[in-house]
Amino acid sequence: MSLDTPPEVEEILLEGLRRMTPEQKFRRIIELNRAVEEMAAARIRHRYGPDLPDRELRLRLAALRLDRETMIEVFDWDPEEKGY
Numbered sequence: 001m002s003l004d005t006p007p008e009v010e011e012i013l014l015e016g017l018r019r020m021t022p023e024q025k026f027r028r029i030i031e032l033n034r035a036v037e038e039m040a041a042a043r044i045r046h047r048y049g050p051d052l053p054d055r056e057l058r059l060r061l062a063a064l065r066l067d068r069e070t071m072i073e074v075f076d077w078d079p080e081e082k083g084y
Contacts, residue, residue, distance in 0.1 A: 040064055048083075060084055 002010055020028070044060045045052055063071050063079035071077045 037061065044084075 017025070040061055041057060044057060059075055059077045060083065062075065063077065063084045068079055071079055
């Protein structure tokens with residue numbers, strides 16, 4: 001399983017996951033996705049400045065998930081030219 005987690009700790013984590021209902025698991029996934037997006041947004045703001053317009057922030061976040069062709073076709077945004 002995990003290379004950096006002791007087996008007894010990992011078993012405790014897995015048992016907790018086994019006890020969760022599907023709804024609880026789904027909510028947890030949403031929370032984790034939100035946290036990842038917030039971290040990515042923080043990295044982008046750090047790189048491009050805290051006053052980055054909201055639209056540009058959203059485009060840069062989208063460019064992390066979507067392929068270049070989609071970004072150009074749908075948003076007229078080339079991540080290779082403008083960055084992620």
